[in-house]
Amino acid sequence: MSDQPDARARFLRLHDAMRTRICLLDYPPGTRLSEETLAAEFGTSRTPLRRVLARLEDEGLVISQHGVGTIVTDVDPGEMARTYDLRRELAGLVGRLSPVAITDEIVAMGHDFLTRGEALLTNPEVRALARLNMEYFHFGTSLTMNEALRDTSERLYYRTARIWLKATSHLDLVEETAIFVAELRDSLQALQARDAQAAADVRRAHISLCIARVNAARR
């Protein structure tokens, strides 16, 4: 049924696993990854794993140095700020470039996200928050039919996600969770109005606020 050849399927699986680990800070910036060890863990040889690391390097998540190792990158604060600037603009574009029609199903998904977010309020946990945020981000990009916009947004998201997560550890987790739930609430309202542009604007606004918050925390 699946038209994914084994090789490609495995590549996607490993890539996703590694990307998630990096973005969830299982491998904090500076961590030295061993090709041999990872290959053994995933039950392959170095060759397919190197393909994965090569892509992660292209995406800016790791950097390989001959004779040294493959190291998880950190992100320069200035560059991160500029990346967020772009992410904010792209979030707004989701509402303008080939937005999808908001169906009942999409509204239901929005409602589901809110429910799951509210569950976090009673039991805040940074990893669960990060995971939900990641899932919700994908949901957000799925609101445009523009593939290039989707791919670009996700690429930039994964580049900055762990920095937000690191900042969240320093900020108040409870407060950050509450802010996220508020975003989910605003978002659901826009979806219920069947207004894709409004939903995109909600995201845009919250990215702006997030930038301000992280900048304030850095001081």
Place this chain on the structure above:
Amino acid sequence: MSDQPDARARFLRLHDAMRTRICLLDYPPGTRLSEETLAAEFGTSRTPLRRVLARLEDEGLVISQHGVGTIVTDVDPGEMARTYDLRRELAGLVGRLSPVAITDEIVAMGHDFLTRGEALLTNPEVRALARLNMEYFHFGTSLTMNEALRDTSERLYYRTARIWLKATSHLDLVEETAIFVAELRDSLQALQARDAQAAADVRRAHISLCIARVNAARR
């Protein structure tokens, strides 16, 4: 002096060479590339070359199929249109997100581009036009300090460049050259006014016109 290890330098060289060949239609869509042949041509083994092809695949320029070959992709017209939509927006953002200060040197570069463009008017040639267009595009993205915006713009540019080139062959080359020179002229005017936003708007407007032209030619 150069801090590029041999391996990385070679990778960048091969990647750039292959990308240029694909975008200049030396390898038209559908071409089947042979790892062995290419490796021999570049004087390496398959291994480093496969790293290059892997990245080209991530960029959407080729697709590798086990047992079949590595094939230069074509772009779906609808997807291309949506990619152009995004490129148009990004072009405008260059003027708003961390634009550089327009120096005399930058103005001189703009003037140089115009001179070279005008030289093409007397002797139009599609390859030379494509090359100049590519160089001018890089010049355009260099007008922002936002690395993510630069990288993203270039990524999308290379994804669509060959489609524009293919369309140009069908359109009138002389007319297309004249339009490009007109853009260079407008651009220079904006630069001379030291107005980065105006320069970005010029590019934005011309991408819009390009979209309309290609769409019209397709009918």
Place this chain on the structure above:
DNA sequence: AAAGTGTAAGTTGTGCACAACCTTTATGCA
């Protein structure tokens, strides 16, 4: 004649051994 089957050629994917390289540590010498 048509359909099915096997075989051969050509391609990408994988695993392994080794080369190239960097870092750390030990060692010898002043």
Place this chain on the structure above:
DNA sequence: TGCATAAAGGTTGTGCACAACTTACACTTT
């Protein structure tokens, strides 16, 4: 003791042989 040097260990990069896979074609069978 201090410093230079080399040696050792560990890492990524490369080349090669072979596995896995697809396609095309010839051949056989119905």
